[in-house]
Amino acid sequence: MAKRIDVSGLTAYYGTHKAIEDISMTVEPRSVTAFIGPSGCGKSTFLRTLNRMHEVTPGGRVEGKVLLDDEDLYGAGIDPVSVRREVGMVFQRPNPFPTMSIFDNVAAGLRLNGNYKKSELQDVVEKSLKGANLWNEVKDRLNKPGSGLSGGQQQRLCIARAIAVEPNVLLMDEPCSALDPISTLAIEDLIGELKERFTIVIVTHNMQQAARVSDRTAFFNLAAVGQPGKLIEIDDTERIFSNPSVQATEDYISGRFG
Amino acid sequence: MSTVIDKRPSTLRGARLPKWSPYAIAAGSAAVAIGVGTAADLASRVQWGLIAGLLFIISTYVIAARVEGRRQAKDRIATCLVWVAFLLAVVPLVSLIWVTVERGVKVLDVYFLTHSMGVVADTEVGGGIYAAIIGSLEQVGLATLIGAPIGVLTAIYLVEYGRGNLSRAITFFVDVMTGIPSIVAGLFILSLMLMWDMQPFGFAGSLALAILMMPVIVRSTEEMLKLVPNELREASLALGVPKWRTILKVVLPTSIGGITTGIMLAVARIAGETAPVLLLVFGNPFINNNPFEGAQASLPLYIYQQYANSAGSGAAYDRAWAASLTLIAFVMILNLVARGIARWKAPKTGR
Ligand SMILES: Nc1ncnc2c1ncn2[C@@H]1O[C@H](COP(=O)(O)OP(=O)(O)OP(=O)(O)O)[C@@H](O)[C@H]1O
Ligand SMILES: [Mg+2]
Numbered sequence: 113m114a115k116r117i118d119v120s121g122l123t124a125y126y127g128t129h130k131a132i133e134d135i136s137m138t139v140e141p142r143s144v145t146a147f148i149g150p151s152g153c154g155k156s157t158f159l160r161t162l163n164r165m166h167e168v169t170p171g172g173r174v175e176g177k178v179l180l181d182d183e184d185l186y187g188a189g190i191d192p193v194s195v196r197r198e199v200g201m202v203f204q205r206p207n208p209f210p211t212m213s214i215f216d217n218v219a220a221g222l223r224l225n226g227n228y229k230k231s232e233l234q235d236v237v238e239k240s241l242k243g244a245n246l247w248n249e250v251k252d253r254l255n256k257p258g259s260g261l262s263g264g265q266q267q268r269l270c271i272a273r274a275i276a277v278e279p280n281v282l283l284m285d286e287p288c289s290a291l292d293p294i295s296t297l298a299i300e301d302l303i304g305e306l307k308e309r310f311t312i313v314i315v316t317h318n319m320q321q322a323a324r325v326s327d328r329t330a331f332f333n334l335a336a337v338g339q340p341g342k343l344i345e346i347d348d349t350e351r352i353f354s355n356p357s358v359q360a361t362e363d364y365i366s367g368r369f370g
Numbered sequence: 371m372s373t374v375i376d377k378r379p380s381t382l383r384g385a386r387l388p389k390w391s392p393y394a395i396a397a398g399s400a401a402v403a404i405g406v407g408t409a410a411d412l413a414s415r416v417q418w419g420l421i422a423g424l425l426f427i428i429s430t431y432v433i434a435a436r437v438e439g440r441r442q443a444k445d446r447i448a449t450c451l452v453w454v455a456f457l458l459a460v461v462p463l464v465s466l467i468w469v470t471v472e473r474g475v476k477v478l479d480v481y482f483l484t485h486s487m488g489v490v491a492d493t494e495v496g497g498g499i500y501a502a503i504i505g506s507l508e509q510v511g512l513a514t515l516i517g518a519p520i521g522v523l524t525a526i527y528l529v530e531y532g533r534g535n536l537s538r539a540i541t542f543f544v545d546v547m548t549g550i551p552s553i554v555a556g557l558f559i560l561s562l563m564l565m566w567d568m569q570p571f572g573f574a575g576s577l578a579l580a581i582l583m584m585p586v587i588v589r590s591t592e593e594m595l596k597l598v599p600n601e602l603r604e605a606s607l608a609l610g611v612p613k614w615r616t617i618l619k620v621v622l623p624t625s626i627g628g629i630t631t632g633i634m635l636a637v638a639r640i641a642g643e644t645a646p647v648l649l650l651v652f653g654n655p656f657i658n659n660n661p662f663e664g665a666q667a668s669l670p671l672y673i674y675q676q677y678a679n680s681a682g683s684g685a686a687y688d689r690a691w692a693a694s695l696t697l698i699a700f701v702m703i704l705n706l707v708a709r710g711i712a713r714w715k716a717p718k719t720g721r
Pocket of ligand 1: 126129131149150151152153154155156157158169338
């Protein structure tokens with residue numbers, strides 16, 4: 113049930129501060145799109161506008177359109193809660209619910225939304241944990257607290273929690289930045305599997321990671337500190353990394369930035 | 371080569387006073403203080419203690435500065451001051467509990483807890499605090515039933531929803547309410563009672579107590595809610611969970627331990643309030659189980675009345691002390707329960 117995202121003319125503010133300006137792009141279904149760019153250029157901000165999490169920040173405001181299979185997420189009468197059920201999110205730092213067990217963490221999305229059958233729950237949790245490559249490590253201690261896992265396991269737990277509600281799109285904000293190379297590899301493999309079912313957008317500071325996992329890459333940049341971030345270009349990952357059409361992209365990728 | 375390195379004095383390990391030195395210095399200072407005290411014929415033992423304390427601090431500093439250096443000497447002085455502050459804080463507490471227990475156990479028995487004053491005159495032996503316990507439990511219980519939900523909900527509004535002027539105004543008024551003297555809360559309810567021409571009854575006291583406990587609960591709950599990391603709220607919202615459900619199922623469970631502790635402390639605080647109870651509940655030597663009609667007794671009020679009406683009778687004093695002991699025990703049990711809940715509900719760690 114992967115869906116296409118079509119963004120046009122999107123501008124986002126924090127209070128009076130314009131964080132990103134006039135961004136337009138298309139994210140293909142069943143593909144991985146990577147966002148790269150220097151710190152502070154608005155990658156996280158843009159990602160959060162895609163599931164209406166931006167407005168959760170006090171003062172957060174968005175202009176423009178985000179079409180999810182032809183339906184405008186910012187159109188009149190759209191319920192942000194339903195949007196977030198379709199567009200899931202994994203955060204930079206693993207954030208399992210500390211009061212819940214591993215099982216309850218994965219079941220949280222279904223339980224808290226209230227629409228589930230008790231008999232299904234066990235299956236969904238097992239399937240999600242398997243999907244996140246975590247099942248073998250935790251199947252003997254599903255009732256232990258989720259905060260007792262290692263950082264990498266916690267991050268995969270958060271991925272399991274996000275895919276348990278069967279979203280159409282999965283947004284990942286630097287999901288590997290706190291992880292060791294082995295956990296990173298596990299998550300990259302996982303992304304490769306998940307893209308069969310979901311549309312995946314991933315923010316990363318790791319060029320190799322972007323090159324490894326993504327089909328398309330978008331480069332963001334900002335003219336100067338305090339200026340809004342902008343989309344410089346988006347293209348097939350191979351093109352971006354071999355022969356980008358904008359000089360700034362090449363400078364950034366080859367480390368000649370700034 | 372290695373022997374040469376071994377012989378060089380370490381720059382990381384300085385000279386240290388032996389472990390027993392503080393005790394030796396303390397004993398020395400005490401001896402000198404006793405000497406000075408007897409020589410100068412100082413009557414007050416407090417003076418002796420002050421001399422010993424000063425001597426101890428000065429000699430600790432001088433000796434440590436000589437042997438260990440100035441930084442370590444300052445460290446020792448700071449340690450001394452912290453200990454002194456600790457002792458100064460603990461001494462009154464321990465002596466208060468000591469005296470209360472010593473005097474309170476005299477008449478505190480099952481009979482005392484299960485009987486009321488009834489027709490026993492305040493100057494006679496006998497009677498008990500059953501009516502007062504019932505009254506206190508009912509008044510404090512009702513006050514908590516009113517104050518805790520309103521307080522917690524206000525805090526939730528302030529932390530989770532409050533923006534702009536309304537929330538600033540509420541914060542301001544909560545601050546003002548924190549400072550309301552209990553007698554003023556009592557007078558406020560009393561003025562309402564007089565408007566409607568009502569006689570004293572337990573629930574009126576509960577209302578005043580609720581006014582007193584609400585700001586305390588709002589404040590403590592607010593702090594606890596602010597401690598919940600924003601990431602948890604975002605994690606829940608990003609799963610498509612509505613905000614109210616996020617608060618109910620993620621934010622509150624994460625902070626429930628601290629919130630309960632705050633409520634218990636507020637309960638402990640109002641359990642000892644006398645002034646509003648005196649005005650609104652009036653006191654009653656007979657058992658009145660109905661908080662909504664007729665005067666009731668209450669523990670703090672009972673203590674006050676036994677003391678005030680004793681006319682020098684030892685029996686009344688004994689009862690007042692025993693009631694005080696009961697009240698302190700009640701508050702302590704509440705605190706222990708609060709700690710237990712906080713520990714039981716604390717976010718779990720470990721495998
Ligand atoms: N909560 C906030 N309130 C106000 N301004 C914010 C907030 N979060 C981000 N900003 C601003 O928005 C701009 C973009 O920030 P954003 O977090 O999207 O950058 P980023 O590209 O994700 O950076 P990084 O790679 O370091 O994560 C920055 O100038 C930042 O200062
Ligand atoms: Mg970011």
